[in-house]
Amino acid sequence: MLNEIENLTKQLHQMEMSYWFHHDIFTFQWWFIVVVNVLFFLALLFLIDKGRTLRIILAFMFSFVILGTIDQIGQYFELWSYAHEFIAFTENYNAVDFLAVPSIFALTYQMFTSWRIFLVASLFVCLFNAFIAEPIFVALDIYHLDHWSYFGSFIILYFVVILVKALTDFVGRNNTTDDYRSTTQQVFQRKQKAR
Secondary structure (H helix, E strand, O other): OHHHHHHHHHHHHHHHHHHHHHHHOOOHHHHHHHHHHHHHHHHHHHHOOHHHHHHHHHHHHHHHHHHHHHHHHHHHOOOEEEOOOOOOOOHHHOOOOOOHHHHHHHHHHHHOOOHHHHHHHHHHHHHHHHHHHHHHHHHOOOEEEOOOOHHHHHHHHHHHHHHHHHHHHHHHOOHHHOOHHHHHHHHHHHHHHHO
């Protein structure tokens, strides 16, 4: 049985790579995935608060890992699927928005620090992603909702963004996650006040 599974997995991987090379890479949909992800990631790099760089990167990484894991689970249980992928041989880059959504979540974390405002802003971010962005990906035949709904995506995204803030705030309380620059600024300000 195990040998049969290994052989079928090997055949599946060969078929996926063949499809990706001959029918996916450099298509309009593939370029759309590239452009969307690069633009949002560049926006994050351009807009990142230099005084809180480590915290924002932490929020980005938490988002990337959690969303990637959820995406793999959803694909495994055939809740959704992707007709086009950025890179076929790694699961983390299958999602059409593998960098875009973590970048958006990191920027949301950066811009809205208090929980009350963050929850409201995240609500709008998740509504936009689930009910506007995802239908665009479906219309472009990049993303398929096999046994899933936009509302389900909204619930998952909202849960994830709240979890990301909670984890980032918890880990960020440790002084070792403070940026060197912000610590230096605090010392400089104390010296200015002492004068």
